[in-house]
Amino acid sequence: MVDIVTRVNNVVNGFVWGPFGLALLFCTGLWLSVRTGFFQFRRMGYWLKHTIGAIFTNKDVTAHTSKEDMAISQFQSMCTALAGTIGTGNIVGVATAIVSGGPGAIFWMWVMALLGMMTSFAENVLGVYYRRKNEKGEWNGGAMYYLTDGLGAKPGCKAVGRVLAVLFACFCILASFGIGNMSQINSIAGNMNAAFHLPYLATGLALMAMTALIVIGGLKRVAAVTEKLVPLMALFYVAGALIIVVMHAGNIPAALAAIFKGAFNLNAAGGGALGYGISQTITWGFKRGAFSNEAGLGSAVMVNSASNVKEPVHQGMWGVFEVFADTMVVCTLTALVILTTGVVDLESGAVLAGVQDNALVGRAFTAAFGSFGPKFIAVSILLFAYSTTLGWSHYGTKAVEYLFGTAGSRVYKVVFVCMTVVGATMKLGLAWDLSDTFNGLMMIPNLIGVLALSGTVVDITRNYFARRVRGENIEPMWSAFEEYQKEEEAEAAAEARQQ
Structure with missing residues (x-):
């Protein structure tokens, strides 16, 4: 049975993360770039000013909402x-890309x-734009809603939008237990054991207790933790990496x-070696890039919508x-x-003898910081991986809520918390591969929705800049859709009363 599951998973994984999936991801980004006039380059100063720049100049970006308001701040959603x-x-994945490609x-x-x-x-x-309360x-908000209400509103697409939304939600739930929970916790437990000799079970129980306190408290509690944790972990790792790069500045060119x-x-x-080499290089670069930032998978949009x-364009710029x-x-x-410390050959990417690719960054930090190096990496992975678990707890919660309502999301949170100790103590093996597959499968329905609604994205963006930059006196597109949603909700409530 395990062999059959493995073979099926390999076929599906090869389809999702093979030439078709990566080409779909690449072409979607290229299509959206062309349709928006390469917004990411042409408006770079604008989106930097209204994202990272606004943190220091606009109190509304970081201000917490009231207890009655269940939304979170822009800064909290970004974190x-x-x-x-x-x-x-961001650590092991980059090393794998260099070694393989x-x-x-x-x-x-x-x-x-x-x-x-x-x-x-x-x-x-x-x-x-398509979110609802x-x-x-x-x-x-998320792919489930713009597939249902966006794609589903197009002529003849109601059933298609609904089916794709359900598939996305199912894949998201499965991925949240794998790549969003067990694989992350397993990495933490392994590194804490190697660096500090902490028992796997002790790490799992400690993380389970922490996760219960945070996740069961809802998104506002998750956001309150991540807005402190993410800047801390980013500065911690970036500072350590910068020290090493500066120490080896002569090797940067x-x-x-x-x-x-x-x-x-x-x-x-x-010619043959050249063609194969380029293929491997592009494939591993695209694959690790997609895994790293998750653009196109439809995951982060669920918290950005909160x-x-x-x-909508303001939150879109945070996505950029x-x-x-x-x-x-x-x-x-x-x-x-990795490349400046000499742990790989710069010509081929071959790893130094006796060093595994997943230990490359640790070897580089050890060379710079001595015995503190492995401990630095263990703490970095603890912060990076655990923050991923917190983020994915919300993604899975919203996917369950879409399918089963708020009552189902409470059950999901309890199961999610319990799985942390399972992830810390078990050998995952196939579970890791399956979680990668489900993570990639989220991409297909999501990108179908994004491509089908790319015209809506362009219209919303043009409407925004016409009002906010050129000062035209026109109605915001989002206000018109809000009125439409209120009418739909009123009709649904009226039908429910009649029944």
Whole structure:
């Protein structure tokens, strides 16, 4: 039975993360970039000013909502989204990309991120535009809702939108237990045992208790933790990585040259070797880039939709920044740590003898910090992986709520908490592979919805800039849709009373 499941999983995984899936992801980002006039480059100053810049100039961005208001601040939504995306992939995933695809894989990781910025932008715009409130006053948004109410509103697409929404929610729930919980907790327990000799069970029980206190308290409690945890973990890791890169600053030009030369496999000899080499480099760069920032998977949009922002484009710009911070900053620093410290060969990406690819970053930190290096990495993975668990707890909660209502989400949270101790103590094996597959399967229905509604994204964006930049006196698109939702809710309530 296990062999059959493994074979089926390998086929599905090869489809999702093979040429078809990666091409779909790439083309979606490219299509959205073209349709928005390459917003991520042309409006770079604008979105930086209204995201990271606004944290220091606009109190409304960081101000907490009242106890009665179940929305969270823009800053909290960004931190919770980054909590879900900045994980072990930013450390181990980058090392795997370099070893499997050579230093040039980093270039293609950047390409995927630059295009993925607009995929993330579109997801967030649609998420806020089509979101709705539940009976507790919480915002519900994400692929489930823009597939149902956006794609489903197109002629002849009602059933298609609904089916795709249900599939997305099911894949999200399964992925939340795997890549969002057990695999992250397992990485933490293994690293804490190696660095500090802590028993796996003790780590699992401690994390289970912490997770129960945070997750069962709801999104506002999760957001309250992540808004403190994410800046701390990012500064902690970035500071350590920067120290190492500065210590080896003389090797930076050679590292960058290896990335750009390797991107097109300029060192390869022979046409066949050249073609295969470029294919491997592009594949691993795209794959690790997608795993790292999750743009296109439809996960982070679920927490971005819970923001107290009214303008969909505002939250869309946070999506652009999240991809930028995750891949262009954190992953790039990890790559430079590996490439400047000499733990891999700059020509081929071959690992030094006696070093496993998943220990490359640890070896680099050990070379710089001595015996403190492994402890630094263990703490970094603890912060990165646990924050991912908190982020994914919300994603799974909202997927369950879409399918079964708020009562189902309470049951889900209890099960999610219990799975943390299971993840810390068991050998996952196939479960890890399955979680990667379900994570990738979320991408297919989500990207179908994003592509089908790309015109809506463009219209909302044009409407925003016409009002906010050019000062035109026109009605916001989001206000018109809010009125439509109120009418729909009133009709549904009237039908319920008659029954």
